[in-house]
Amino acid sequence: MSASNLFRKYFSIKHLEITLDKYFDFTSATGIDQMNFDRFYHHRVENICKIKEKVKNNTYQFTPYKEKLIVKDRYSPPRLISIPTLRDKLVLKSLSLILSETYHHLTQPLPQLCISQIKESVYQYDSFIKLDVSDFYGTIKHGILFNLLEKRIKKEEILTLIKKSITTPTVKSGEKSSELITEGIPQGLPISNILSHIYLEDFDNKFENQQDYQFIRYVDDVLVLCNSKDLPRIYSKIKYELEGLYSLRLNDSKTELGKVNEGFSFLGYQVMSNHHGELKLTIKKANQAKFENSLVDIFTSYKYNSDNINPKQFVFRLNNKITGSISKKVDGDKGREFNYGWLFYFSQMNDTSVLYHLDWLIQKLLVKFEFDHINKDEIKSFVKAFYEVRYNYENSTYIHRPDELNEQQKKELLIDVFNVNVKNLKSKEGINYWYQKYVYRPIKMDEKDIKSKIS
Secondary structure, X not given: OOHHHHHHHHOOHHHHHHHHHHHOOOOOOOOOOOOOHXXXXXXXXXXXXXXXXXXXXXXXXXXXXXXXXXXXXXXXXXXXXXXXXXXXXXXXXXXXXXXXXXXXXXXXXOHHHHHHHHHHHHHHOOEEEEEEEEOOHHHOEHHHHHHHHXXXXXXXXHHXXXXXHHHOOEEOOOOOOOOOOOEOXXXXXOOHHHHHHHHOHHHHHHHOOOOOEEEEEEOOEEEEXXXXXXXXXXXXXXXXXXXXXXXXXXXXXXXXXXXXXXXEEEOOEXXXXXXXXXXXXXXXXXXXXXXXXXXXXXXXXXXXXXXXXXXXXXXXXXXXXXXXXXXXXXXXXXXXXXXXXXXXXXXXXXXXXXXXXXXXXXHHHHHHOOOOOOOHHHOOOHHHHHHHHHHOOOOOOOOXXXXXXXXXXXXHHHHHOOOOOHHHHOOHHHHHHHHHHHHHHHHHHHHHHHHHHOO
C-alpha cells in the first residue's frame, strides 16, 4: 500500500479509534497540557474528529513537548526525553504506523540479536572496531532526512506532519519557547526510532553483509569484527561516511580499535578470553555491579519499610527481579508479547558463573539482613530461570507471566500479597487499576532502569 493510501487509512475515524484502544491506556504519560487518559478518552470522539479534520486540511499543530530528564549515572549528562500531549501522541503513533508500513523492511534488532551475531562470527576475525555516535538523535540533519523521505513519500501532508513534529520545541512545565529547531529528532516520540533508521538506511546497506568483515549497529553504537590487515581501511571508510556524508560526530573517547583476544564490551556484554584462551561472552563488570546494587535496594527497602511492605510483597518483588516477565500489557503494542527483565537482556551470555554468583548473593543478603522469617525455598533461582529462558521459554511456568491471571486470581493476589482493601476491588476497573499499579508498573519501571543503565 502506498504512503498516501496508508495516510487515508490511519487518519480515518475508524483507525484513529483502533490506534487509541490498542496503544493507549490510563498509564499513558501526560504532556504539557496535563490532560490524562481518562479525560482524553471521555472526549475521544471530539478529539479524534478534530485530529482528522486538521490533519486532512494540513493545519495540524503540535503542542510543545514536556521535558523529562533521564539520568544514567553521575558521570554522564542527562538524556532529554520529549513527552507529547495525548492528542499529539495519537497523531504521532498513527504517523509511525504509516512510516513502519512504508519502510516495512526497516526494523531495529533487539540487543540480544546483535549479541547473537557477535557469538556467531567473533571466531572468524582477530580485530574489532568500536564506535559511538555523539548525540545521535540530536544531530540528525533535517535536510538529509527529508531528501531521503521524499524518495519514497510523495504526499505533502505526511512530510509536513513529520517536519512539524521534529521542529516542535521541548519545554519545562509552565514555560514557553519560541526556539527554532533546525536539526535533531526529539527522543521519546513514537516516530523517533523509525526516522533514525531511515536516516542511516543507506549507510547500513553499504556496510552490512560484507564478505571480509561483520558490521553491527545498534542505534548509536557500531561494532565491526574484521582482520587486522583490513582494519585501517574499514575504519576510515565508516568514519568518512558518518562524519562526511551524514554529518554525525563520532565520540573519540569511546572509539576503540583492538584485538579480539584482548577483549571488548558492547551493549553491556563483555567478550573476553578465559584461561584456556577461549572466548567467553559475559556481562560487563559495571553492569553486573549495577544490577547487584538493585538487588540490595530491594532488601534495604523491605528492611526499613517493613510497616508498608510485607514478606509476601518482598518475595514477589524479588522473584520478578530474578526471572523477568513476559507480557503484552506492560507497555507498547498489546498485540505482541514482550520480554522484560535483566535476565532476558543478558540471555546471550555463556558465562553461567555469573548466575551462580547472583544466587549466592541472594542467600548472603538474607543472612546479612537477618531475614530469618523469609522462606528461602520460595525464592527463585537465577540459574534455573536462565535455563528456562533459553530452553523452555514457551512452556515455562517458572517465569512471571502476569497476563495469565483471570480477574478472580488478580483479586486474590492483590488482597493476599499487596493488602489491597477488598472494597477497592468490587469492579473490573478497580481490579485492573490496582493490578496495574502493583504488578505491571514495577515491571515497566524496572525495564526503563535496565535500559538507562546499560553501557
